[in-house]
Amino acid sequence: MEALKQELKEKIINILNLEDVQIEDVNDNDALFGDGLGLDSIDALELIVMMDKDYGIKLADPKEGKAIFQSIETMAKYISENRTK
Amino acid sequence: MADKYYITQHCSIEGSRISFNGAEFFIAPDTAFADFAKQAYRHAGIDYPKFFKMDNLSKLSFLAADLLLKDTVPDGGNNTALLFANAASSLDTDVKYNDSIIDKENYFPSPAVFVYTLPNICMGEISIKHKLYTENSFFVFEAFNPEFFANYAAILLDTNKAETVLCGWVEFFKDEYKAFVYEVAKEGSLEHTAKNIQTLYLS
Numbered sequence: 001m002e003a004l005k006q007e008l009k010e011k012i013i014n015i016l017n018l019e020d021v022q023i024e025d026v027n028d029n030d031a032l033f034g035d036g037l038g039l040d041s042i043d044a045l046e047l048i049v050m051m052d053k054d055y056g057i058k059l060a061d062p063k064e065g066k067a068i069f070q071s072i073e074t075m076a077k078y079i080s081e082n083r084t085k
Numbered sequence: 086m087a088d089k090y091y092i093t094q095h096c097s098i099e100g101s102r103i104s105f106n107g108a109e110f111f112i113a114p115d116t117a118f119a120d121f122a123k124q125a126y127r128h129a130g131i132d133y134p135k136f137f138k139m140d141n142l143s144k145l146s147f148l149a150a151d152l153l154l155k156d157t158v159p160d161g162g163n164n165t166a167l168l169f170a171n172a173a174s175s176l177d178t179d180v181k182y183n184d185s186i187i188d189k190e191n192y193f194p195s196p197a198v199f200v201y202t203l204p205n206i207c208m209g210e211i212s213i214k215h216k217l218y219t220e221n222s223f224f225v226f227e228a229f230n231p232e233f234f235a236n237y238a239a240i241l242l243d244t245n246k247a248e249t250v251l252c253g254w255v256e257f258f259k260d261e262y263k264a265f266v267y268e269v270a271k272e273g274s275l276e277h278t279a280k281n282i283q284t285l286y287l288s
């Protein structure tokens with residue numbers, strides 16, 4: 001689980017071009033949207049694509065994303081329970 | 086045209102070099118655009134993380150426009166219209182997006198790339214940063230067209246659609262790029278004519 005969290009932090013920083021953010025700046029329970037990392041709606045779509053491409057998880061219902069993408073902790077938990085690759 | 090208008094400031098970006106009002110502002114010889122843009126952003130003291138999410142055309146346009154607009158009070162109260170054009174449209178990003186969807190076995194279109202597959206998005210980025218709630222138009226021509234800029238900017242000012250106009254020729258394709266962005270106002274010393282526009286564009 002810790003390795004997955006680390007992997008997610010690296011992926012999010014790279015895929016979303018968070019130029020001024022370092023891995024150590026992102027805490028497991030920090031909010032990804034809003035006051036946390038400040039991600040926006042396009043970033044949310046990129047995360048949905050990443051879930052499909054890298055972990056074989058298709059999010060059919062966008063409403064699911066709100067809970068899943070709350071933090072690195074929630075993402076890692078959902079991925080570890082639902083991944084197909 | 087009812088009145089005379091004037092070019093008040095101008096910026097060019099080409100070949101890893103930025104000039105502002107004829108003086109060198111930043112240079113990074115033999116640097117690919119990705120690194121050049123990052124270095125120029127730092128050099129200009131810009132603090133706007135969304136810059137790094139933009140496509141090349143928007144980064145190019147944003148850097149040039151920011152030099153001209155940075156001293157404008159960012160309260161949305163200014164009245165600067167945007168008038169931009171180029172020849173390649175958003176082709177640089179269109180090609181990247183196409184590459185990402187060409188393999189049907191590995192089909193993962195990127196939303197973050199897709200949103201830049203229109204050339205006028207670069208004006209949206211400028212407007213968001215500088216809170217410009219003003220007229221904006223993007224045209225695609227075969228080549229730089231100073232007569233068009235002279236006429237269209239004058240119409241915007243004649244009809245009180247704006248107090249100033251930011252005109253820009255912003256071209257980017259496969260790491261070949263040129264931006265020429267300038268401001269037109271009702272007062273100044275260098276008259277906004279096709280000849281003067283062409284001279285500055287070539288300088």
